[in-house]
Amino acid sequence: MATNSSPLSVSLLSSLLLILLAILSSGSLTISSHGFSIREATVAELQLAFKQNRLTSRKLVEFYLGEIQRLNPVLRGAIEVNPDALRLADKADIERKVKAPRSLHGLHGIPVLVKDNIATKDNKMNTTSGSFALLGSIVPRNAFVVTKLINAGAIILGKASLSEWANFRGLAPNGWCARSGQGKNPYVLSADPCGSSSGSAISVAANMAAVTLGTETDGSILCPSSYNSVVGIKPTVGLTSRDGVIPISPKQDTVGPICRTVADAVYVLDAIVGFDRNDAATREASKYIPHGGYKQFLKPYGLNKKRLGIVRNPFVVNGSVVTKVFEHHIQTMRQRGAVVVDNLKIANIDDILNFSASGELVTLLAEFKVSLNSYLKGLVASPVRSLADVIAFNNKFSKLEKIKEYGQILFEAAQVTEGIDSDVKEAYSNLAKLSRNGLEKLMREKKLDAVVTPRSNFATVLAIGGYPGINVPAGYDSNGVPFGICFGGLKGTEPNLIEIAYGFEQATKIRKPPSFKP
Ligand SMILES: *[C@@H]1O[C@H](CO)[C@@H](O)[C@H](O)[C@H]1NC(C)=O
Ligand SMILES: *[C@@H]1O[C@H](CO)[C@@H](O)[C@H](O)[C@H]1NC(C)=O
Ligand SMILES: *[C@@H]1O[C@H](CO)[C@@H](O)[C@H](O)[C@H]1NC(C)=O
Numbered sequence: 197m198a199t200n201s202s203p204l205s206v207s208l209l210s211s212l213l214l215i216l217l218a219i220l221s222s223g224s225l226t227i228s229s230h231g232f233s234i235r236e237a238t239v240a241e242l243q244l245a246f247k248q249n250r251l252t253s254r255k256l257v258e259f260y261l262g263e264i265q266r267l268n269p270v271l272r273g274a275i276e277v278n279p280d281a282l283r284l285a286d287k288a289d290i291e292r293k294v295k296a297p298r299s300l301h302g303l304h305g306i307p308v309l310v311k312d313n314i315a316t317k318d319n320k321m322n323t324t325s326g327s328f329a330l331l332g333s334i335v336p337r338n339a340f341v342v343t344k345l346i347n348a349g350a351i352i353l354g355k356a357s358l359s360e361w362a363n364f365r366g367l368a369p370n371g372w373c374a375r376s377g378q379g380k381n382p383y384v385l386s387a388d389p390c391g392s393s394s395g396s397a398i399s400v401a402a403n404m405a406a407v408t409l410g411t412e413t414d415g416s417i418l419c420p421s422s423y424n425s426v427v428g429i430k431p432t433v434g435l436t437s438r439d440g441v442i443p444i445s446p447k448q449d450t451v452g453p454i455c456r457t458v459a460d461a462v463y464v465l466d467a468i469v470g471f472d473r474n475d476a477a478t479r480e481a482s483k484y485i486p487h488g489g490y491k492q493f494l495k496p497y498g499l500n501k502k503r504l505g506i507v508r509n510p511f512v513v514n515g516s517v518v519t520k521v522f523e524h525h526i527q528t529m530r531q532r533g534a535v536v537v538d539n540l541k542i543a544n545i546d547d548i549l550n551f552s553a554s555g556e557l558v559t560l561l562a563e564f565k566v567s568l569n570s571y572l573k574g575l576v577a578s579p580v581r582s583l584a585d586v587i588a589f590n591n592k593f594s595k596l597e598k599i600k601e602y603g604q605i606l607f608e609a610a611q612v613t614e615g616i617d618s619d620v621k622e623a624y625s626n627l628a629k630l631s632r633n634g635l636e637k638l639m640r641e642k643k644l645d646a647v648v649t650p651r652s653n654f655a656t657v658l659a660i661g662g663y664p665g666i667n668v669p670a671g672y673d674s675n676g677v678p679f680g681i682c683f684g685g686l687k688g689t690e691p692n693l694i695e696i697a698y699g700f701e702q703a704t705k706i707r708k709p710p711s712f713k714p
Pocket of ligand 3: 550552553554
């Protein structure tokens, strides 16, 4: 869940931040060995440097651990680092030296930070969704996507912070969780980092990791990616397994990469997609995975001949800086051969964007209770075994968890639901109808490859239908706060969306590293 709630008042911290700023901007760790610059390096560049013996995984992990140590006290993008990271880096370096088959995989020796609602079992890290309630819980196994990352050679560097409970607890600001405090936007520290995959977006934007994983139920990959000037892929629901991911909604939850470039995100996507017998949705969705994976769609001229729909109402607001830049980008897309179909409408858009009118809130509350209870029961050990336990925990430790300030209104509303009853079923059917008559109809009638919108406000349209979307950096507002552009499409159309997103990124190259403005 992503919301655009206003950031915490930071008056107390602001003077402290000014002092820390000097430290932040004084980083001199850019150059590692043999003149290779790790900062902003892509996965392909890192792999090339490995191959040319200009870089080792140890050097790379040391760099990121150093940056986490330096930046995290302010940014709070990481919640834990893996105590085994350096050992795993040494192992990767040996594998590369002896040319072990594993070393040929695309993410071999690449450090990845995964959101703290994604289970890690192979080491000493916790999986808590940012909450003290789950500290010390023991997961039965790695999340399927974590196993896939490890099989692809990746090094789990640590866990990324998040809006606590993926923003499904109360009214906490975006990026805040009890365990690690308030995550900060590295471009403008006082700005919203958005959420709930805030730590993933913050950390990868600030070069605290090579690549990261986030999760989305409604906006939680697309929104923080937009606000932190990084690329987020929100895959079709079921393309990536949710096994071992602390759930909100089986209908809407999805796991996806948050990275600095489209290509990096695609390498991660290739590693994590696939059928998992522990997540039924992956059976249906695995038919979408193209033979040879998604890399083949990284075409520099991917915009050529693509039909792109523009839905202005209510996504494009007249007169804003963001809109001015957006109009300019539309011209660029035309120049790159895209056919832009403007002034389109999505039927019942006001209902789709209204949580209560659409039925989305009803389904999320009911699904959350059922699926969280099931997740908690499946843990090997845990201080809490049900949503009721978590609510009681929060009440007991209200000072620690800022319960009084932020409350747990969503938890409480979920607790009184009674499973997937007739109201929920009616809501499902309404949501399906809204998608069928909305995005599905528009895209088929106008033969669109994608709908293009500024920022991440289109996330709800994509969320309720299980549709994919990609955020690409698009600009910076007058205060220097980043914003993205979102390419959304129908289920399984990741190949098209990747061509479009990569074509756009190559034509514009908007991303720049963060400046840590106060
Ligand atoms: C996991 O939590 C325990 C407390 O239960 C803590 O001692 C440990 O350091 C945590 N692990 C990491 C990697 O931070
Ligand atoms: C926004 O601007 C366009 C012209 O650029 C105009 O046609 C449209 O009516 C405006 N919309 C609103 C709500 O002012
Ligand atoms: C959302 O829908 C409800 C009816 O379900 C309505 O009462 C409310 O005014 C709507 N909110 C907005 C912002 O349109």
